[in-house]
């Protein structure tokens with residue numbers, strides 16, 4: 001019989017979730033970013049609270065309200081996001097939903113870049129690679145159970161499986177972002193969860209809130225299987 005003392009599956013567990021885009025500054029007034037809205041990561045944070053977890057949501061710049069009982073840390077760049085993630089380790093589960101910018105300008109100009117006689121033909125912006133936050137967390141000695149998201153426009157499952165292996169993850173969520181009805185700014189989503197044995201579970205097109213609840217249940221049951 002359910003009562004108010006029922007222990008939820010993730011009671012006492014810490015879940016860290018990254019969400020949203022990152023912003024990489026070019027100069028004081030310009031930056032590079034992407035179309036991530038943060039909706040999926042925020043919905044997962046809410047679902048993790050419902051499983052009883054202590055939830056820390058590390059978010060890039062988005063315009064979303066923080067779900068109840070979620071501790072939110074706001075960051076701007078990929079480097080900031082990595083520092084924030086490391087500062088809340090160890091954790092039991094790490095879910096990387098953020099669309100982290102893969103590259104950032106090599107130098108951030110101190111002053112606004114001006115049009116000059118020497119850039120009449122164009123401007124070459126030198127970019128360097130950002131750290132891979134998920135791979136860095138998954139390589140820790142005290143590594144949490146790690147879940148990644150693979151946003152792809154082609155060869156969805158093939159690329160997702162490669163990322164699962166390359167980053168040494170427990171699970172990866174394959175997300176087809178070529179379809180404008182799902183992914184990024186949409187309220188709906190459709191995903192395929194892939195485990196280390198390459199078993200797949202498809203979650204059909206529905207709201208991000210419903211997908212998040214079902215996905216969090218699946219992540220929880222994989223996590224419990226692995227740790228018991």
Ligand code: CTP
Nearest residue numbers: 096097098100130131132133134148149150151
């Ligand atoms: N990720 C991350 N840090 C990065 C890049 C990606 O933590 N610097 C995480 C994302 O949050 C996601 C997963 O890695 O959970 C896969 O991200 P994705 O952009 O699909 O893959 P990449 O490894 O960056 O490869 P590519 O963009 O070249 O497909």
Ligand code: CA
Nearest residue numbers: 099100101102
């Ligand atoms: Ca990427």
